[in-house]
Amino acid sequence: MVTARSPAAASPRMLGGRADARPARWRRQLGAKLALLPLTAVVIVVYLGCMLWTVRLSFSSSKLLPVGDWAGLQQYERLFANDRFLLSAINIGIFGVLFIGGCLVFGFLLAVFIDQRVRAEGVLRTVFLFPHAMSLVVTGLAWQWFLNPTLGLQKLVRDLGFAGFTFDWIVNQQMVIYTLVIAGIWQASGLVMAILLAGLRGVDEDLWKAARVDGIPAWRVYLSIALPLIGPMVVTATVLLAVQVVKLYDLVVAMTRGGPGIASEVPAKFVMDHLFERNNIGLATAAASMMLVTVVAILAPWIYARYVRETGRRT
Amino acid sequence: MPMFRLACLATAVLAAAPLTAKAEMRAEVLHWWTSGGESAAVKVFAEEFTEAGGTWVDSAIAGGQAARTAGINRIVGGNPPTAMQFNTGKQFDELVANGLLADLDAVASEGKWQDVLPPALTEAITRDGKVYAIPVNIHGINWLWYNKKLFDEHGIAEPTSWAEVAAAGEKLKAAGLIGLAQGGQPWQERSLFNAMLVGDGGTDLYYRIYRDGDQEAVRSDGFRKVADLFKQLQGLTDAGSPGRNWNDATALVLTGKAGMQVIGDWAKGEFTAAGQVAGQDYGCAIVGQGGYLMGGDVFVFPVVDGASSADETQATLAEVMFAPETQIAFNTIKGSVPSRLDVDVSGMDACAQKGAAALKDPARQVPTTDFLISPDLSGALDDVITQFWNNGGMTTDQFVEQFIGAMQAAG
Secondary structure (H helix, E strand, O other): OHHHHHHHHHHHHHHHHOOOHHHHHHHHHHHHHHHHHHHHHHHHHHHHHHHHHHHHHOOOOOOOOOOOOOOOOHHHHHHHOOHHHHHHHHHHHHHHHHHHHHHHHHHHHHHHHHHOOOOOHHHHHHHHHHHHHOOHHHHHHHHHHHHOOOOOHHHHHHHOOOOOOOOOHHHOOOOHHHHHHHHHHHHHHHHHHHHHHHHHHOOOHHHHHHHHHOOOOHHHHHHHHHHHHOHHHHHHHHHHHHHHHHOOOHHHHHHOOOOOOOOOOOHHHHHHHHHHHOOOHHHHHHHHHHHHHHHHHHHHHHHHHHHHHHHHHHO | OHHHHHHHHHHHHHHHHHHHHHHOEEEEEEEOOOOHHHHHHHHHHHHHHHHOOEEEEEEEOOOHHHHHHHHHHHHHOOOOOOEEEEEOOOOOHHHHHOOOEOEOHHHHHHOOHHHHOOHHHHHHHEEOOEEOEEEOOEEEOOEEEEEHHHHHHOOOOOOOOHHHHHHHHHHHHHOOOEEEOOOEOHHHHHHHHHHHHHHHHOHHHHHHHHOOOOHHHHHOHHHHHHHHHHHHHHOOOOOOOEOOOHHHHHHHHHOOOEEEEEEOHHHHHHHHHOOOOEOOOEEEEEOOOOOEEEEOEEEEOEOOOOOOEOOHHHHHHHHHHHOHHHHHHHHHHHOOEOOOOOOOOOOOOHHHHHHHHHHHOHHHEEEOHHHHOOHHHHHHHHHHHHHHHHOOOOOHHHHHHHHHHHHHHHO
16 A cells, blocks of 8 residues: 555655656666566456456356356345355354454453563463464364363363253354354454553553552553553454454364354355355355455445545545 | 486486376376275275276375365366266266266176166266266165164164154163264264155155155155154254264264264274174164165266277276275275175175165165255255254244255255
């Protein structure tokens, strides 16, 4: 974004100065432009091209192999009559809100905790960040065993003598989506902690001293002074988490396989299942296109506020 | 620079080696048989092919789904393997329709495949009058495996109907055991449901629904009775069932924690590995009216160099795989029964013999849904069956309507 904008903004001024500046600059940038060409080509052909190809296929009747006919909105009609897809959409909404919110709150608390200059800080930091180093498949399997009522926590507590103890969320259709949230938060809040801790360490010491002189309690300083200051870090963390939400697939496959029944299905799994196992490229690409539309719908206002309106104000 | 020259020479020789080998019969075979027993079984093919003068290049990819995707991508991309595995059924329909597979007509007519294969299998490998695949085995999908010791202890005889299975399960459950060990994954729930549909509803009902797509058959009393029984069996499972793998469920049976399991004959490998003997430690039965649900594997031969029929390498490979001795050796290790009915199975175990005996009767040869419906419809029905199995609040009426809905949407 920055590189694309700055020459355009700078050139009129340069032109006013020296008439021969433009070709010289142009020649100087030629090398850089040539170097960027492969990247640009990859972005346009691979990313954009594949995106358009996917959308195109969603209007065809493709089954195992892609075909180029026109089937109108047939795939979309089937998609929106499909219980599993609708439930997937609700599930990803629940997961997204709780996962991002939970990670931010929990990660922030961990960062504040570490920020107290606790002893063995390095060890604790590693411990908290460690889950993130594991693949979601491992996370999913471990949590699956831990939550399985006949193998894990429930059995352990019952064996300890509390026969009435029940914790069977993972086999309960109403609660299973929350077990995914728990596993997700466990996995990702360490990353949020690392990002926010870096931010907290960047807060000016003088602010703390001033607050102490004024007798403001520490929690108040964190909430009203430090948190607004590290706003960009929070945004970074949120974006990273949001990406994880959209591509949520491996955790579900490893932990619940979308079950019991279809209770923990998510859109990415719907796409994968139909793309490969069920030989229905048309329906899969229709679902993928709906995911794309949703992401764009969420991102568009943000991009507008962040870039378009800002540049508008500047000129 | 003698070293350099030597290196050059060595490189040249190495580079030439594949070229000379190509003139011989070099077969790259793509399959997904990677577990211990499976790869031992596939080795039988490799050895026999080597004996016939070929060079076997093993291209194993773990997981059927991954292997099929990789294979299809290679075929479409113009770099096909010599032979590739599929499950018997409709999986390779579109490859045939797009002219990507070589036909085996010459080999099939010479080997008189039609006379030795069950008719359903012949149908499954034939498209527009031409043979496009070689069936290498038959897996029985609808077996009931039970722990003999537990059954004897509680005075339960081998069930002959699904109502008796339910009764046996209730009895075991009352004794504090798991009545039915079930892996709670959609394909296993489908497998159980279809076993009950064939056993209790009968083959006619099964064919009307899956082959003819008859929606009235789904509304029939026979179908509803199967649905009710299916729901009753759900009550016999334990809380840990959802998400469980099939082999973990088998382990429950062979360790005496659960009474029985309904799963294909690949489960036999688990019993054998645990040192148990068919007919002594565990029993096997085809419950109900006797339809034997046949699944299995085939190999297809992608078109090489534009020839629409199998070339010499492919033909030899097919002949080798279908030879009676290879069939016996392969299927003994694999746990399935030979796809050709004219071989002597007396050397195989009690359950395999039971299966082979069932296959002798044409009326009992029933193909699995993979032969009859598209993967798309199969998947849509999976979604409905797994909802019915897992959702306590779903009534039989809703199940019937959703089943029909899936048939309309994906049919």
